[in-house]
Amino acid sequence: MDLFDKLKILTDAAKYDVACTSSGVDRSAARGGIGSAEACGICHTFAPDGRCVSLLKVLMTNRCAYDCRYCVNRRSHQTPRAEFTPRELADLTIGFYRRNYIEGLFLSSGVLKNPDYTCDRMIETLRILREEYRFGGYIHAKAIPGADRSLIERLGVLADRMSVNIELPSRQSLSLLAPDKSKASILKPMGEIRDGIRQNKTDLVRYRHTPRFVPAGQSTQMMIGATPDTDYRILNLAQGLYRNYGLKRVFYSAYLPVVENSLLPALGTRPPLLREHRLYQADWLLRFYGFSAEELLDPEHQNFNPYVDPKCNWALNHMEVFPMEVNRAPKELLLRVPGIGVTGVKRILTARRTASLDFEDLKKLGVVLKRAQYFVTCRGKSVPGLKLTRDSILRALLSSKELNLYSRDLDWGEAPQQLSFFGGAGPEREEVQRWLAI
Amino acid sequence: MAGNIIYRYDGSFEGLLCCVFESYERKEIPFAVLPPDDGQTMLAPEREIAADPEKAARVAASIPKKIGPEAAGFVKRAFLTCLPGKERHILLFLRLGYRQGPQVMGMLANDTVHVLFQAVNFLDRETHLLKGFLRFSEFDGALAAEIEPKNFVLPLLAPHFCARYPEERFLIYDRNHGAALVYRPYQTAIIPADRVELPEPDEREREARALWRLYYKTVEVEGRHNPACRRSHMPMRYWNCMTEFCERKEGQKNPPRTNRSGDQNQLPFICGS
Ligand code: SF4
Numbered sequence: 001m002d003l004f005d006k007l008k009i010l011t012d013a014a015k016y017d018v019a020c021t022s023s024g025v026d027r028s029a030a031r032g033g034i035g036s037a038e039a040c041g042i043c044h045t046f047a048p049d050g051r052c053v054s055l056l057k058v059l060m061t062n063r064c065a066y067d068c069r070y071c072v073n074r075r076s077h078q079t080p081r082a083e084f085t086p087r088e089l090a091d092l093t094i095g096f097y098r099r100n101y102i103e104g105l106f107l108s109s110g111v112l113k114n115p116d117y118t119c120d121r122m123i124e125t126l127r128i129l130r131e132e133y134r135f136g137g138y139i140h141a142k143a144i145p146g147a148d149r150s151l152i153e154r155l156g157v158l159a160d161r162m163s164v165n166i167e168l169p170s171r172q173s174l175s176l177l178a179p180d181k182s183k184a185s186i187l188k189p190m191g192e193i194r195d196g197i198r199q200n201k202t203d204l205v206r207y208r209h210t211p212r213f214v215p216a217g218q219s220t221q222m223m224i225g226a227t228p229d230t231d232y233r234i235l236n237l238a239q240g241l242y243r244n245y246g247l248k249r250v251f252y253s254a255y256l257p258v259v260e261n262s263l264l265p266a267l268g269t270r271p272p273l274l275r276e277h278r279l280y281q282a283d284w285l286l287r288f289y290g291f292s293a294e295e296l297l298d299p300e301h302q303n304f305n306p307y308v309d310p311k312c313n314w315a316l317n318h319m320e321v322f323p324m325e326v327n328r329a330p331k332e333l334l335l336r337v338p339g340i341g342v343t344g345v346k347r348i349l350t351a352r353r354t355a356s357l358d359f360e361d362l363k364k365l366g367v368v369l370k371r372a373q374y375f376v377t378c379r380g381k382s383v384p385g386l387k388l389t390r391d392s393i394l395r396a397l398l399s400s401k402e403l404n405l406y407s408r409d410l411d412w413g414e415a416p417q418q419l420s421f422f423g424g425a426g427p428e429r430e431e432v433q434r435w436l437a438i
Numbered sequence: 439m440a441g442n443i444i445y446r447y448d449g450s451f452e453g454l455l456c457c458v459f460e461s462y463e464r465k466e467i468p469f470a471v472l473p474p475d476d477g478q479t480m481l482a483p484e485r486e487i488a489a490d491p492e493k494a495a496r497v498a499a500s501i502p503k504k505i506g507p508e509a510a511g512f513v514k515r516a517f518l519t520c521l522p523g524k525e526r527h528i529l530l531f532l533r534l535g536y537r538q539g540p541q542v543m544g545m546l547a548n549d550t551v552h553v554l555f556q557a558v559n560f561l562d563r564e565t566h567l568l569k570g571f572l573r574f575s576e577f578d579g580a581l582a583a584e585i586e587p588k589n590f591v592l593p594l595l596a597p598h599f600c601a602r603y604p605e606e607r608f609l610i611y612d613r614n615h616g617a618a619l620v621y622r623p624y625q626t627a628i629i630p631a632d633r634v635e636l637p638e639p640d641e642r643e644r645e646a647r648a649l650w651r652l653y654y655k656t657v658e659v660e661g662r663h664n665p666a667c668r669r670s671h672m673p674m675r676y677w678n679c680m681t682e683f684c685e686r687k688e689g690q691k692n693p694p695r696t697n698r699s700g701d702q703n704q705l706p707f708i709c710g711s
Contacts, residue, residue, distance in 0.1 A: 004652060011656040028601040036602040043671070044570040045682060047658040050667025054570075057657070092649070098581065098606070099574045101650050101681070256661045271661055351546040354538075361547035 009082040013062035013073050014108055018253045022054040022103035022138040024216025025160050033134030042103050056096055057106035060084055060121050064110030066180040070226055072258045073110045086125035094133055104138030115146035126158035145185040152189055156196055161216040164190045169234045173227035193218045194245050217248035225272040226255035230302035235282055239293040252279045278304035288342050289335045312338045312397045322375040327352050339371030370396055442469050444484045449473035451517050452494035454525055458532050459493040471525035506540035518590040521557035561589040569598050573681045576643050581608035582636050584679050592619045592628050600626055613694045647681050654682040
């Protein structure tokens with residue numbers, strides 16, 4: 001089998017993992033070496049599906065001893081199999097990297113023979129890159145659940161980022177669809193990586209030359225729509241992972257049926273892309289806007305509103321905090337205004353030190369006035385002639401796509417019920433905590 | 439005090455600083471500040487501003503002192519942008535800066551500041567995109583790339599690629615501005631280059647390109663096909679120089695997309711800094 005066939009098979013087998021970022025470390029190449037990394041991450045191209053391609057994302061092999069029901073590589077699925085040798089893959093990575101095709105390597109693998117053996121093959125690939133080529137580019141390695149702790153540690157010293165995929169947002173779904181995996185086998189390496197990172201931080205303070213362990217942190221991925229788990233559950237789980245496991249990113253992947261199985265959505269079912277999009281928006285609110293999961297969803301409202309994004313939804317349900325005065329409102333509150341993003345807030349805080357801002361100024365600062373105008377005043381005044389009815393606000397908040405969706409459903413007589421905005425009953429976290437506790 | 443005079447300078451950053459000097463000395467604000475090859479005809483008298491290293495140095499030294507080091511870096515970058523009439527915008531910005539001091543960098547809602555900030559944002563964005571979209575080819579062990587940026591990004595790309603490939607020899611040719619970044623361990627230079635013809639790719643290079651195109655095709659999840667999203671992240675004007683979009687025989691490169699027109703694309707020299 002030639003390199004082209006292998007590359008095709010092992011790319012195909014890896015592409016359903018959505019993480020492809022190269023962020024989190026800054027590094028220049030060592031003399032005599034090749035490769036650097038930038039903390040903000042760099043996209044090298046965008047696939048026709050619109051996703052950023054930053055890393056060469058392949059599997060070491062798609063031969064797998066396990067039989068996860070949702071996976072193209074499962075043992076019982078008829079599909080061509082291939083396997084890179086460590087040398088082959090390291091050379092391919094360098095060939096791509098020199099031409100600036102990629103930022104580095106994202107290496108994952110099916111479970112070949114057993115987890116330890118698989119892990120060894122991955123380590124050998126990374127060793128060639130780091131030691132022989134003195135490669136300083138980005139490496140993301142998937143931890144293979146069930147592999148020995150010492151191997152995970154070795155992998156973590158060679159890689160910049162590691163991930164263990166949660167895959168399914170509840171234990172029941174997991175035991176049903178991934179019979180060879182358990183929540184413990186997933187959370188164990190995750191905890192080990194977390195502890196390794198913490199330990200490394202204190203070691204680095206004490207001994208300057210300690211090798212860095214997973215400097216870009218760890219991430220995970222969950223499938224959306226393969227199982228009946230709600231957004232509420234998923235978001236709470238994500239929040240728990242950020243807080244308890246110190247994850248850098250949680251990725252959500254709209255499930256696209258790739259195998260026929262009575263337990264899963266039928267082949268040809270469209271992936272729930274809007275839902276995935278809403279989860280990413282909410283995830284953003286958790287990480288950068290100071291929201292908590294309980295503010296965005298609750299047991300009575302377990303799924304996101306398809307028409308309005310989570311931030312607008314929150315604002316509409318909390319009209320009592322608006323309008324706020326742009327020239328005085330604190331940062332935390334400005335972040336909650338629809339139409340003002342993190343950059344916008346930063347610019348407002350800077351600009352208002354030297355001038356009192358009006359609506360024209362806000363436009364220059366990159367604020368989306370069409371949305372923000374309902375929620376702010378400038379020098380105590382609203383935009384003249386602004387209609388503050390619920391309907392006019394709602395229309396202004398919807399993008400044209402959402403507006404189409406809304407009016408179509410309105411014709412069907414469904415929307416009013418969907419649009420009953422909710423207020424807050426107390427959140428219930430036990431479920432997630434139970435799931436998270438090892 | 440706004441005059442109807444036009445300043446004609448030599449096209450260099452130092453030359454522009456001399457225009458700032460002139461504007462203060464004469465207590466006037468020029469109607470336009472034009473490089474030598476700008477053929478615009480305006481109904482105003484022109485004055486040639488000769489570059490004077492001493493004046494330029496005085497202005498250059500006063501910027502970090504009076505307006506702050508951040509502003510000094512900012513105007514240098516502003517000079518690399520493709521903002522039409524950037525020279526006069528920079529002059530106005532500096533005049534405002536001398537009056538306001540370092541706080542001028544925070545006056546984001548001020549029109550003079552805003553225009554320049556937007557232009558520099560675009561420059562920074564284009565630089566960032568090209569760190570990813572730029573494609574090297576290998577010829578006899580050396581690397582070469584061609585780009586077609588709107589802004590003069592080479593001085594900003596230089597530190598990135600030099601830190602990335604310290605042991606390589608490489609060349610990045612900017613087709614639009616007629617300049618090239620050349621690097622060999624451990625020296626960098628940006629030189630004017632009117633025409634760079636790259637040799638035919640050899641067997642190894644052709645294989646690398648073919649592997650990359652295969653990877654690019656395979657990595658899409660067809661069920662999520664979304665060309666509009668791709669275009670919004672990766673504007674089509676960059677595609678011309680990217681290996682994955684060179685669909686000609688054996689991945690031959692595409693011809694230049696834009697014809698260089700001398701006037702707007704002249705090369706601003708503040709290299710070596
Ligand atoms: S372990 Fe499960 S998810 Fe991973 S490759 Fe094997 S079958 Fe697929």
